[in-house]
Amino acid sequence: MIGMDQDKITHLVEENDLLRNELRVAHEAAELTAELVVKQFEQTEREKQRFQTVAANLEGFRRTLDQISDGVFMLDSRSNRFIYVNQGGLMLTGYSEKELSSMTFTDLIPSLSTDEMEKTFKKLRVEPHEPITLTSTKTRKNGVMVPVEIFLQYISPEGRPGRFFSLVRNISERLLEEKEKEKMQAKLLHTQKLESVGALAAGIAHEINTPIQYIGTNLQFFEESCEDIDEVLTSMMELLEEMKDGKVNKERVEALESLMEEIELDFLREEIPSAVKQAREGVNKVSSLVNAMKAFSHPGSRDKEIGNINEIIETTLQVSRNEWKYVADVELDLAADMPNINCHVNEIGQVLLNIIVNGAHAINDRLTEDPQGAKGVIHIGTEAWQDSVEIKIADNGKGIPQEIIDKIFDPFFTTKDVGKGTGQGLAIARDVIISKHKGTIEVNSEPGRGAEFVITLPKDGGEEHE
Template sequence: GFLFLGVSVSSIGILRLNRNIQKAHEKLQAEVEVRKKTEKRLRESKDKFELLVKSLPSPVYKGQVDWTVDFLDEKVEKLTGYPLLDFITRRRRWCDVVHPEDIELVKKNFIQALKTNKSYFRTYRIKTSEGEIRWVEDRGQIICDNNDEVIHIIGVFNDITEQKLADEEKRAMEAQLYQSEKLASVGQLSAGIAHEINTPTQFVGDNVLFLRESFEDIARVIDTYTKLLEVNKEKETNTEITKKLDEIIEEVDLEYLMEEIPKAIEQSLEGVERIATIVRSMKKFAHPGTEEMVPSDINEAIKNTIIVCRNEWKYVSEVITDLDESLPPVPCKIAEINQVILNMVVNAAHAIEEVLGENPQKKGTITIKTRKNDKYAEIIISDTGKGIPEDLRSKIFDPFFTTKDVGKGTGMGLNLAHNIISEHGGTINVESEVGAGTTFTIRLPLDNVQGSKESKEEMFY
């Protein structure tokens, strides 16, 4: 052995020390290699992330509850018109670009997400640096710690302005289509309505002519009675006048006139009332209504529509109604619901007509019921027509689909009805049996009191 720093070290000890140093060196090198590989993977992961973010069509963000952002990719400049640096340096917060009218709704949406599954999906408007209004679809997730405190928020903005404009254009086209269909319905019904009004008008006119002629005859009787009264006042007997009076009474058939004139007057009044009812129903049916959903009497709408389209069904069917008088007012656009009921009743009449032929010996039946079913009002329209084959039932609500002869229908009636009921938040279902008939069940929600205002708020939830 020998002394090393005052310590006796054997050659075996030196070898052991060398081995330990070598192992420590190798371990250190291995750790360095692991660190290098980890750093390389992190760089690769970061590069992949940045590449992924750049490849996405929409801006990705990571932010805080105070509307500031920790990360936001450069595509936000194209969306908002503001420099990315404004957001990264927090000189500008996201709430600065959200449309002022939509901020409260976005906040409410965030609070609701916190209370539920921490994810959100909202649609709202932003104002660009040029003052342009754009629509964004904001999808994200709230990340919280174990104490349910918010750490950060991650999400993506999708620019849906073009989609919104397309949707608005589609709604405008649907509105025009609805109006065209309504005008087509009115045109189709006009001949029948003219006939319905013409019939009572004709017998009112006939009765008025009868009353005019009858009045002339009665005037002759009264004139003769007046002369007889004057003679009696003079206390003289004038058999010639009395004889003349008997002849006139017999000639004009006074007894018949006294019996028929009240009937003619009553019939005329009934005819005038029928005309007034048709006109009132037509006015209510054709009224444009409002753009807002307002509580409306569905039963009255059904009664008016049945009167308006009476000429379409009266030759082929009877209409039976079973309307729930306790049904509460239904929030709806009543003019659109009138159109739906009209389409259904006319379709039912045509279905029955195809079974019975042009000269039916026995009429079919159209049954219309209303009832309250939980939170919905139901309108059930059944007919005893030919029924719908099973392979066609899935197509009946398609636009321009029809099994009617050319000129008999546009193929838009049921499609329009389906769209209207869907926009009301309701449903329309069909049950049919070939050879027995068809039943349509329309369900409209009773709790949509806020109408379009509520629908607008629902976009943000």
């Protein structure tokens, strides 16, 4: 019995140890579970807070976008339908967010066909980092057409479907400002043209006066010659009448011969055709100068027209001749195959005039410092390329100091004395060539050696770049 009791006691002890061990494990499991629950709760709270923060940020971002006056649109990359639009977009289109959700860009921009839009979107998908900017006209819900500038880009967030992002801006005011700017520039250009005409007037008058003088001299010669010839003709007619009656008076014949010698009839026969030729040349020269001046001073059209650079250069040289002929010779190297181009003919003429006259003045300044120096040279050359034409105008005047060469195209910058220059000539030249024709104008100069201006103009007048 004692032995059995001992076995039971041993068994009870073992069971007790096992139970205590199980309790310990259960307690540890409970503590671990509680810790996991707490951690899960804390993580859930953090996720909740993070979600609330993201939501708040998104709402703040949405409110920020709604403050932008430009339209911000997001489009689904598969259906091309709007999936987001800010308040600026709603105001710009006049549609509600619900209405826009079933629309695409082509519904708002009639000028863009579905095929054109698809090609644009396809290009954006292929080159997602290359945004596209275009201008068009957007139709509001009320039918009003609004000129807009559209910025498009494909955005592909990591692990999420791609989207088309678009920023649309109403450019009505900008276009009005640009029109006003164009009007002001046109007025400024015309004012400078009139100023140039005024400055050239004395020279033009002198250029016209020279042929007018020898036309007048030749006319006086014609008048005197006609009187002498009339006297000879009268004497010959009288002699002819006597011959008809069979009365040939030797004295009358001798008198006629004497008269012919007296008026130098042989000399008149040689000189009259020469005088007529000179007079005709004078008339042609005056006519050419007047036509050149009319062409140069004409206000021109607001639209580009077909013109020939070589002809514009020759016209400009005619009207500016008195500015350069005393200080320089002009050398021309004009391309024989120069094509016509699309341009503002009168404005290009004004640009060339400014550069040619500036070159003549630079040569005159050099000759003033060195009166014994040789007469200067203005070299003008043209070249035709595949898509453009090139004009080079070089002089061997004083040149442009390197410290100011970057400023010569700035408005109102001039090195001339007060009253002799407004500083607008080259500024206008730059605007005409770059802004209006999408061309280039560059200057190379070495002080004491002269300057060279190089102008390139697209044959299409820059239309493809606009």
